[in-house]
Amino acid sequence: GAVVSQHPSRVICKSGTSVKIECRSLDFQATTMFWYRQFPKQSLMLMATSNEGSKATYEQGVEKDKFLINHASLTLSTLTVTSAHPEDSSFYICSARDPGQGTNEQYFGPGTRLTVT
Amino acid sequence: GIQVEQSPPDLILQEGANSTLRCNFSDSVNNLQWFHQNPWGQLINLFYIPSGTKQNGRLSATTVATERYSLLYISSSQTTDSGVYFCAVAYNKLIFGAGTRLAVHP
Numbered sequence: 001g002a003v004v005s006q007h008p009s010r011v012i013c014k015s016g017t018s019v020k021i022e023c024r025s026l027d028f029q030a031t032t033m034f035w036y037r038q039f040p041k042q043s044l045m046l047m048a049t050s051n052e053g054s055k056a057t058y059e060q061g062v063e064k065d066k067f068l069i070n071h072a073s074l075t076l077s078t079l080t081v082t083s084a085h086p087e088d089s090s091f092y093i094c095s096a097r098d099p100g101q102g103t104n105e106q107y108f109g110p111g112t113r114l115t116v117t
Numbered sequence: 118g119i120q121v122e123q124s125p126p127d128l129i130l131q132e133g134a135n136s137t138l139r140c141n142f143s144d145s146v147n148n149l150q151w152f153h154q155n156p157w158g159q160l161i162n163l164f165y166i167p168s169g170t171k172q173n174g175r176l177s178a179t180t181v182a183t184e185r186y187s188l189l190y191i192s193s194s195q196t197t198d199s200g201v202y203f204c205a206v207a208y209n210k211l212i213f214g215a216g217t218r219l220a221v222h223p
Contacts, residue, residue, distance in 0.1 A: 034211070038158075043203065043213045091158055095211075104148035105165040106211055111158045 002028050002098035006109035013084055014117055021079045021112045023094030029074035030096035034106065035067075038091040050077040084116040119144045123204050123214035130194050130221045138189040138217045140204030148207035149180050151189050154216075155200050163189070163202075194221045 003026040013019050023033055031052045036044040048069055049057045056069035066088075068080040081088055093111040097104060120143040130136055142149070151163040164171050164178040166187065171178055175194075180187040191198060201216045 043215050044160075044205075046210055046212070049210070093158070093160065103165060104167075104207060105150060105162070106148075106205075107162065108152075108160040111160075113158070 002026075002096070002101070002107040004094065004096055004107050004109040006094055006112050008112060009110060010113040010115075012115045012117060015085055016083055018080055018082045019084055019114060021081075021092055021094075021114075023077045023079070023096075023109055025075045025096050025098075028096075028098040028100055030077075031074060031099065033071060033077040033094055033096045035069065035077075035079050036093045036095065038093060038111075040091075044093060047079075081114065084114070086116045089114055089116045118210075119146065119206055119208065119212050121204060121206055121212050121214035123202075123217050125217060126215065128217055128219045130219065132194060132196060132221055132223050134194050134221075135190070135192045136194060136219070138191070138202055138204075138219075140187040140189070140206075140214055142185050142187075142204075142206045144185070144208065146182070146206040146208050148205075148211065149182075149187055150205050150211070151178055151187070152203045152205065153198075153200050154203060160203070191219075194219075196221050196223055 007022045033050040035047045050071040052071045058064045071077040095106040095108040122141045149167045152160045166180045168182040175192045177190045203216045205213045
């Protein structure tokens with residue numbers, strides 16, 4: 001199956017600072033990537049859809065100025081949490097579809113655990 | 118939007134037991150996936166199964182799209198099967214159910 005990586009795997013930052021999370025498709029090109037957030041003991045919630053070369057589409061209730069998404073190449077999407085606050089502490093997971101497989105199956109990265117102190 | 122319901126929410130098994138997890142969804146979909154989330158948070162793709170039946174070792178899944186449900190069967194469960202099992206469905210966006218938390222005891 002297709003492989004998606006994320007970096008870093010975990011990050012601790014101080015309140016008010018910004019953090020960038022990278023999502024890469026390692027063995028395929030992805031015109032579309034997805035960003036999810038998961039709070040402890042809860043399910044995954046879609047935050048935004050990242051489109052290569054164009055603006056991201058954000059889900060209702062997700063602040064686009066706070067969660068900046070850049071999809072500058074066919075293998076890399078980045079999520080920047082700006083002016084992070086403790087309530088932004090969460091598990092952030094990205095995913096992508098491999099268009100070469102001809103299905104809608106999504107593959108997920110290993111996630112990034114963000115702790116804001 | 119599409120609603121996804123998983124049952125049971127929690128399941129405790131003895132090693133070697135069989136189990137069935139259910140996923141009901143509220144609308145037509147062109148994607149249905151089952152995942153196992155391991156203790157480190159990684160989502161492991163189990164099945165891509167918008168319709169039909171598939172088997173992979175001790176796991177199998179069946180989706181009846183016309184009746185809007187999917188079942189995940191785990192046979193001869195092992196302690197390593199413990200974790201959270203998610204069903205996710207999509208027409209455009211992948212929507213996750215709340216998950217079934219499985220604990221397999223030796």
